[in-house]
Structure formats: C-alpha cells, structure tokens
Amino acid sequence: MTLSKPANPAAPAANPLDRLAAALKPDLTAVNAIIIERMQSDIPLIPQLASHLIGAGGKRIRPLLTLASAALFGYSGTRQHKLSACVEFIHTATLLHDDVVDESDQRRGLPSANAIFGNEAAVLVGDFLFSRSFQLMVEDGSLDVLRILSNASAVIAEGEVLQLTTANNLDTTLDQYIKVIASKTAELFAAACETGAVVANRAAGECMTMREYGMCLGIAFQISDDILDYTASAETLGKNLGDDFREGKMTLPVLLALKNATPAEREFWQRTMGDVNQKDGDFEEAVRIFHRHNAIGQSLTMAREYAARGRQLLADLPKNRISEDLAELITFAVEREY
C-alpha cells in the first residue's frame, strides 16, 4: 500500500487526443518521419526554421484526423501517411504566415519563428512548405485529394483576409465571425477528415459526413480557443493571454458582449478594440464585462452545439474504437482548459 498514486503504464491516456495518438502510434511515427525527411532542403535555413515550428511540440491534431479517418473506415494501406504530412505542412505554412501577420512573438510557448528568424524567412519558408505539400500530393497522385486540399488552402487564405478586414470593426456580425473561423481553422480540419475517407475509397456521402464532422470539430475547437484567449493561464495556453484583445480581433465573446452593451461598454469596446487604444486594466475590465453578460457562458453553449452536431454525424459512420475517440475528441475540444 502506497500513499502516492503509482504510475501505471497501462492507464488510459488522459485525453482523447493522446488516446488517438496512442492508438495510431505506428501511423504517426511514419508521418513524423515523412515530415522530417521532406522539410529538408539544400538551403540550411529552411529545415532550421521549419523544425523550430514543426518540432515544437505541436499536437499534430490535423494529421491525426487524416490518420483517424482512414482508420475509422478500416483502410489498411499507407497513402494516408504522406497525405497527413501534407496537411501538417499546410498548417505549418499558415502558422508561419499568421505569425508574420499578427506580429506574434510567441507560439506554442516558445518565441515565434518570425521573432527569431525574421519576417522574410518566415514568409518564404511558409511558401516552401506549402509548395512541398503540393509536391507530396502529386506524388500520391490523387486529383481528388489535390482538389480537396487546394480548395482548403484557398478558403483558409480567404478566411485570414476576412479576419483582417473584420479586425477592429465593432459592426462585425456573428455570421462573419463563423465564416472567419470556419475558413481559417475548420476548413483544414474538414479537409483532413475528408482526405482520410477519400484515401479509404468511401462513397461520396460518407466522405462528406466525415468532412462535416471535421468542420464541426474545427469550429468548436476555434470557439474554445477564442474563449481561452480570455480565460486560460498564459502558462497552459502556450501563447500570450489576451493576444486577441490586444489585436482587436472580433471573437465570439466580444460579439456577444457587444450585443447588449450599455453605451459606456460600447465606448469601452470602441476605444480598446476599435481604436486599439488600451491601458493597464483594460483586459481585466473586458473579462468583467463578459461576466456581466454571460458572454463566456453563451460562447461555450455555442461551441457545445457544434460538438453535439459533430457527435451526431459520427453516428452515421462505422462504430469502432476510433469513432469513440473522435466523439470524445470533439467534447474535449470544447471542455479543455488549455
């Protein structure tokens, strides 16, 4: 009998993302090997910069979705490995460009690539990874996958531009917000899921259901991210708390707080997020206003609706260990605290 809790190597992983990673470990190992191999270049700065981000403990959630989707349908080949690497390369490229756009100095708890290597290198290495991703897809040879992922890339860029044009604009609508997060975040989740189903050679309906699940997951995940930017601790978040506030990004809690804002509150939002004229204590005041209007609670409710819809979609797909993990993953995406 011991007083401290014993380590149990057979204990189930703490969260469904880790469980998926454990269940798909040989696949994930193969994907990581491809990622490392294919981010190489004769130009040393490219792997240096790319590995800074790719090696920095990313959760690999997007490639895991492609692997999980292929596994859900019982696919037994290896095409999903290269295509999962494609998905991660596209994601990394958008992160690199995102950090340039946001002038971020932190990413995943480390200094961002642009802060260390400069904006120029971050833009160009992003371009390289993006191109490399398409080279890998061409090697795979499926025009369907090329269509899915080139469409996703265009939609992601559109979402990022839309986010840029709605920033600092208090008239941003809920519809615009959903369009931004569906495009900039959920589209790649959807494409990653769809790709796995296409590789498994499933009928169009099942591919579309898998895609829709990814879309719900991505939206739920991003709403949760936008909540955490106000409620998490900087340590667990791995980026600067309040980044969205400082940049005047019109995320869901702000839009909901604006809905029934008093004239004084509206003035506050206009000064802090519209004119980005912020002073000490403003962030804390923003959080107080959220509580007054239950803006965080309402945001969570909305995220949970997308999660429920995602779980519903899974009901139409094969039932197995992977589908259980995916059902729990979409709950976890909303309920996580980091």
Next chain:
Amino acid sequence: MTLSKPANPAAPAANPLDRLAAALKPDLTAVNAIIIERMQSDIPLIPQLASHLIGAGGKRIRPLLTLASAALFGYSGTRQHKLSACVEFIHTATLLHDDVVDESDQRRGLPSANAIFGNEAAVLVGDFLFSRSFQLMVEDGSLDVLRILSNASAVIAEGEVLQLTTANNLDTTLDQYIKVIASKTAELFAAACETGAVVANRAAGECMTMREYGMCLGIAFQISDDILDYTASAETLGKNLGDDFREGKMTLPVLLALKNATPAEREFWQRTMGDVNQKDGDFEEAVRIFHRHNAIGQSLTMAREYAARGRQLLADLPKNRISEDLAELITFAVEREY
C-alpha cells in the same frame, strides 16, 4: 508628304515581346479573362489587392511563354489558357511576398501592394493566389503539369531563402548567385515553357529542351535585371534604381567587382553592402568601381552566353514564326534598356 513620322498600324511591334503578344493576341485575351475571373472572391480586399498588381501593366512574359510554347508545337486546344493564368498567379504571389520581404515601396512604377494595403494583406492575398493557381491546375487535371508547377514553386521559395542568406555576405560565390537566379527567376520561366510543351503532348526530350530554353531565358533576363538596377533610369525601370545596392543584394556586377577588388574597394563593399552603412554618393561610387573593373561588361557577356545557348536549343525545335520570336526574345532580354 509629312514632316512627322506617320503612325503605321501595320508596322511590326517594336520588340519581340510585343510581337509575341500580338501574334498570340486571342490566347492572351482568353488568359486575361481567366485571370480577372479567377482572382475574384467574396472577400472584396482580395480582388482589390490582386488587381492592383495584376492589372498594373505587367508584361505577362511568363504566361506568354506557356502560350508561345504551346503554339510553337502547333497545339490547337485551349488548355494553355488556364495554365498560363496559373503561371501568372504563381508569379504574382511571389511578387507580393517578395515585396514584403524586400520592404519595397515601388513595383512597376506604382506604390507596391504592401505599401498600400499592408504587409499582412499582401502575404495573405499571395497565399490565396497561390492556392487558386493549384485549384486551376486541378481543374485542368494533368498530374504532369501539377508536378512541374509544384516543383517550380518549391524551387522558387528555396531560391528566395538562399538569396536572403547570401544578402550582405561578401563571400557569396558566383555559383551561389547563379543558383539564386536560376531558382527565384528562371525556374518559373522554365516551368512555363515546359508546361506549353506538355500541353501540346510532345515527347519528353522536346519538353526538356523547351524547359532548358526557358531556364536560359530566365537567367539571361535576371542578369540583365541585375545590371539595370545600376544602369537604368528610375523612370524606365519602374522601380527604385539602386534597390539591390541599398539592400546589399549580392548580384553579378558586385561579385565580379569584388573578384579583383583593391583593399580600399573591398572595404567600401563591406561597409556599403556587408554592413549596409551607406551615405550619399555611395551608389555613384559603386558604379565607378564597376567601370574600373568592367563589371557591367563582364556581366553582359555572361548574360549573352546564356542567350546564345537558349537560341541554340531552339534550333532543335520546330521552325516557325513563334520560334523566331522566341529567339529574338532571348536577345532582347539581354539587350533591353528597361
């Protein structure tokens, strides 16, 4: 009898680029229509920014190469139209990212897109055009073309990164310089030419010869560009004279002048291009040093060697009006004064 030279509508166009554009006018019109149509988006900023650059009197040299290559081989379909638009989209995307990297404030004689719309939008609209280009290729459906242009995109990004790492470095070698310009500029010329031959369904050897011609043309074109950055007038150049000097780009004239530099000259280059510590009169001094070492003359000789090799390659391809224009184009690329 008139004293002033009469306008003659039947007069041959002044340069081979204009002659090619005239000979391929219906094709070019179709390409322009696709470009305008496919740079549209629900997000108004995207076509606004894209049209600023795409509509700004670009010479369309790269899409013209795809059109010319298809025409040279007597191809009579329309696939080259969409693929020429792809080539121009890739080029525009790299220009947008290039201007962010170079912090340029002028492009084609107008304020650059990043100067008007901001770096963020320039990066993201570049990403959009790049993705859109791959969507168009997928619509065309040729994996060969997808392979050629995804390879080209990766090589271009590598060339840009290499240029970044050789900037301000006086130890840059001639080989590195050629690798930079072959990658960042000539690769897309080569891919544009190869694409036309692939569309015309030619044998691998002819496709490769066409590709090699494009490579020689691109290298000759870029050496000439690098010379003009020191010798042209700002008005005809359409960008700031001396940009390369100010940024410490190690272009061919500088490398040749460095080869036999006196200690005082080497000190000058170290201060101005290595440490980018420049003062009034330095640019003029750089030009004087070039004359002392015949660095411009030697650069021109090298460009002419690539032009000669390009003309030689054309000798192995069908002879017609288009091949004549392409032969003259490579001469023009070197001998132009703007």
